[in-house]
Amino acid sequence: MTSDQRRIQPRKQPRQVRAELTRQRILAAAAHIFAEFGYAAGTTNRIAERARVSIGSLYQYYPNKDAILAELLTRHLDGDRGTATLRRYKESREPLETIIRAFVRTVIDNHLDDPQLLRIMIEQAPRSGEILERVTQVKWEMIDDLLDLLNAHPEVRVQDKDTAARLVTSTVELTVHQLIAAPDSIDLTRLENELVTMITGYLRT
């Protein structure tokens, strides 16, 4: 371990309850500020101000701005059950539509929490480094899991399963992402139904 590498982990572990509360206030404030102003305009001073904590305290627990976003992203990714949903159905005999519906529903649920913040994290997160890598990895895991499922399920008749896997995951993630975050928000039940219809029909050719 070289010592000049960028530190992403907190520089100090909180040892008193007081400190843990401070950490939580900072994180909650950061979520709000990033969602409202975007990453670049969401300044650390603004976050500290909103958390009603001095800027010095913020830097006691996060070595830099990136680390704050990284922790928010980690929390989201850890809560993301999209891949888990796909894996659960891998060996099952359920009809294809049931599986796809479960998948779509999971993705929708993952986006309900804070669509604005999620948008910032995915679109404006630093274009290099640890954050991008983690997002990319999760994305590919999902594609691979779907591909396994396409290969295993008898109802699936699509020829080019590789392309299909990429297309389907992208379609679900992106449309849900966009249509939920849109100011003129769409009816979620309808979105789910149409999306399931489209994808199930497609996979059966």
Added chain:
Amino acid sequence: MTSDQRRIQPRKQPRQVRAELTRQRILAAAAHIFAEFGYAAGTTNRIAERARVSIGSLYQYYPNKDAILAELLTRHLDGDRGTATLRRYKESREPLETIIRAFVRTVIDNHLDDPQLLRIMIEQAPRSGEILERVTQVKWEMIDDLLDLLNAHPEVRVQDKDTAARLVTSTVELTVHQLIAAPDSIDLTRLENELVTMITGYLRT
């Protein structure tokens, strides 16, 4: 016209060839810089440097940084023939697949030029003001045109045509956008085929 409103138009119209060349150099440089560094990190000084023009000249033709991005966006939107494609087929008797394929192909063509820059313009463009409004407007035009087509074409059997129109435009735009810009780029012919199959099948229910 109040005088304190933000100026988006160039502060000076070029009157000599020399000046027009300078403008073009600035614009071309800006496209490269924004694509490479993103909007926030693509500084005006860097743009001027790359254009081999002094920073003062840049501000002689563009009142501020936003205006440069706005002009790049205008050029892209003016070249965007997605809505035109849809309108052309509105009254035709062509099979649905032909129409959808033409539409998908147009969208793909629009993204081939400079995917990176397009990504910046759509994702990182200022979240308010003129730029956002124009993007939103173009998006809704496309949805409306597709909706007209869905209502007119006999092959279409989807129940919820409103949701379908939004879902289909989003799907095509976003997946093409993402899958072309992705570092591990997808085969375009396959993408086109699968996308057309999926959407055509869906619209016929």
Added chain:
DNA sequence: CACAATTATGAGCAATTGTTCAACCTGGCC
């Protein structure tokens, strides 16, 4: 209470950014 470890503060630094402006070139017309 005493004392050390932990936590909190916020003025201010160093770096960067968008932008201005006074001074300087250049090309074309009389």
Added chain:
DNA sequence: GGCCAGGTTGAACAATTGCTCATAATTGTG
């Protein structure tokens, strides 16, 4: 050639940003 509007320059300014550090308050322990 003389002239001047049009064009170019780049040092410098004001504002903003991420972040540091000396100092002070608070907490737990004996």
